[in-house]
Amino acid sequence: MNMIVNARKKLVVVGNGMAGMRTVEEILHRAPGMFDITVFGAEPQPNYDRIMLSPLLAGDKSFGQIVLNSLDWYAEHKIELIAGEQVVDIDRARRVVTGESGTIRPYDILLLATGSNPILLPLPGAQRPGVMCFRTVADVETMLAMAAPGKSAVVIGGGLLGLEAAHGLNLRGMEVSVVHLMPTLMERQLDASAAHLLERSLTQRGMSIFTGANTESLDGEGEQGPVQSVKLKDGQQIKADLVVMAVGIRPNTNLAKAADLACDRGILVDDAMRTSDPAVFAIGECVEHNKQCYGLVAPIWDMAKVCADHITATAQTSFVPVATGTRLKVSGIEMFSAGVFMGDETTDDIVLRDAARGVYKRLVLRQDKLVGVVCFGDTRDAGWYFQLLKDEEHLGDLRETMIYGPVAASSDPLESLAHLPDTAEICGCNGVKKGAICTAIAEHGLKSVDDVRTRTKASASCGSCTGLVEGLLKISLGTGYSAEAVKPMCKCTSHGHDEVRRRIKGGMLKSIPAVMQALEWRTPDGCASCRPALNFYLLAAWPGEYVDDAQSRFVNERLHANIQKDGTYSVIPRMWGGTTTAAELRAIADVVDKFNIPAVKVTGGQRIDMLGVKKEDLQAVWRDLNAAGLVSGHAYGKALRTVKTCVGSEWCRFGVQDSTAMGIALEKATWGSWHPHKVKLAVSGCPRNCAEATIKDFGVVATEAGWDLHVGGNGGIKIRATELLCKVTTEEEVMEYACAFLQLYRMEARYLERTAPWIERVGLKYVQEKIVDDAELRRSLFEDFLYAQSFAQVDPWAEEAGCETRGQKYNAMAEMV
């Protein structure tokens, strides 16, 4: 007989989710090498962060970003992962588990972390295709496959999970309705006032909310046809291509029950997380401890620690549930709730309402202690309240000012931040805790908010916790921290350009007043510096959706002509790639004569400039030019100006490629696009470079082998030659790289920053990583550009000249003689 003795005990974990793997991590931390570990997972993926399914659905995260333990991690710790195989039997007498494919593993200690199952309401029609739950990555994939702009989704259940699902589907462009049985949303976390504000915010985002609504049936064709609508008990019918049920979860006890372990609602465990069999532990959403089941992550992390202490026999701890707080992961909606938020006859309330700002705070006090908190619209102080609640702090004098937060309570705002425990959540969007941020600052020598953002994701989404992150940097680095020299956009705000752009996207801000409201602008309607910038940022962020604000445009872009020192205007029609025809020249000559235009000049961008046109003549001038097929040249805008070309291989004896045709194609694709500043392109047909492509924002120079692409040139006050981005071979590539480059520039550069200083700031390497190395990103930037162009390519001259009411701005309102 073979007598190899394996000194290590065998630990088998059933369930490859957050609870089970956190326990394994805690075990490895306490006693590395103590066990041979095998993990069974029913899902095929490695362990991922289930809390982040909502951001995954919303498109804020990719699956890679929510993986908690990569496959490498399992290998590194010599853990056997059997993913995609469900355990079907536990033989407690022989201490052996069996998987559905027949895999058998013996154990000394068994840990059950089987989690919970979503509740599928037994409604008529629940079996129809298109009806689903929201629980796993596979569910998200199914939803994304069905989500298409314009299609309808109904989410049954207006609790935390349901609303996050609704938000995600809404962001994916679906028409979303939420059907909730109770009279107010999230009644387990919010009182009626906060729920009302929440409902209002969701309605403003375009969702329809049905409260007090009981679902009758899910209807479709025949018995098995896909779902088409949801019928409510009161007879209302809601269109639905997709129905998501998010009405709750039920501990998954099937396996434990089959093995005759004591179960009630969940698998019964003692304070050590041990089941009725001393060799079997259980943890997470599948357990019931003191008649209580758990679905939030904080108490489950506590369970993991206790469980690991006992499995490794390193400490005799007990699981004691503590109060937990809830946040809604819907970017732009700030909500926090904890404890006894409803109050009763033994409690007092302190309430603050600021309806205009959409802020509501309610503190529930019992005698001298805080026992419940609800914050809506402003959760900056939620961490502080939650700590007071958990510590059962005697409030004393704090009571008078605490509703205004720790800043009012303490003379030093940093002090309250310093007093927060490491477990206090700083970034609600990404679930980053204070401890994680401080550790990252210390371990990686982080110096700036951007460093912290890259390393921990804190404040990387909606950005509302940026101030807190900054505070932690101050506390950690002391005098070593010099506040970043973030230059505010203008005197109206303390925020820099990048922050404003991030908040516009993250906070779903879609109008100038919404930005000013959310970012607490100091002036009622901004100034001549920030308004054009905001108008551009909104236009770039929400193509096809944002309504351009003419009053926030500089005069040139409002009147589609270039104001001159005497108050007259210059008019420059587009000449594609610098080419023109006899008919166009004749039309220009006629316009010059007819309107007595005093000067005509050829520009540096190969166009013809008519100078000295009177404002009241503009519309008539355009009408005549339009009639000859001439359109606006955008020579007045922070926009694509010109594509300059040489004659190229068509005529030139040196030309190696058809630079004129390439230039015309580029101009046809890019005209009408708005940018942080003016943008000029050029295409040269050979390296002699007669089109001066190497001082343009994007320059193309033909070679025998194809095309050299150059970026970041500038011929203005500060001359800068381009840098070589890369070499490509086909015209299609030139087009894709050019459009992707322009899109990256328009989405990331600051208003009034040309490509040259932008590239000097971010580095050529950064641009190459995005445009050259990452083909997928380049493709998606290209597509984003084309999508935006589908709304932008409208000739403003034709629009203005053909519209009576637009005439107002070119003419006097009255004459008084």
Next chain:
Amino acid sequence: MDGTHNAKHFVDVGALEDIPPRGARTVKTAHGDIALFRTSDDDVFALRDQCPHKQGPLSQGIVHGASVTCPLHNWVISLESGEAQGLDVGCTPRFAVKLEAGRVLLALP
């Protein structure tokens, strides 16, 4: 409103709706062009349509709060006083203007 102007001097020059909010329109007069500004609060102001700096058309500037920024060199002019703001020095003449039942009434000196 400037009390020295008698009501009979006021002339109806158009409806408030004819001026875009946070924008301006002009009225041609013997005193040169006059710019009528409408703020986001629907207040109306009248200034000579010339920046005190280089005579830029103030009516074409961006209106913010009770100020306008000249389109030529970004001088900021107070709509209430006509004075240049900040470090710039200069003043644009004001004219009496009032709103009655949605109509804009302008008085010339």
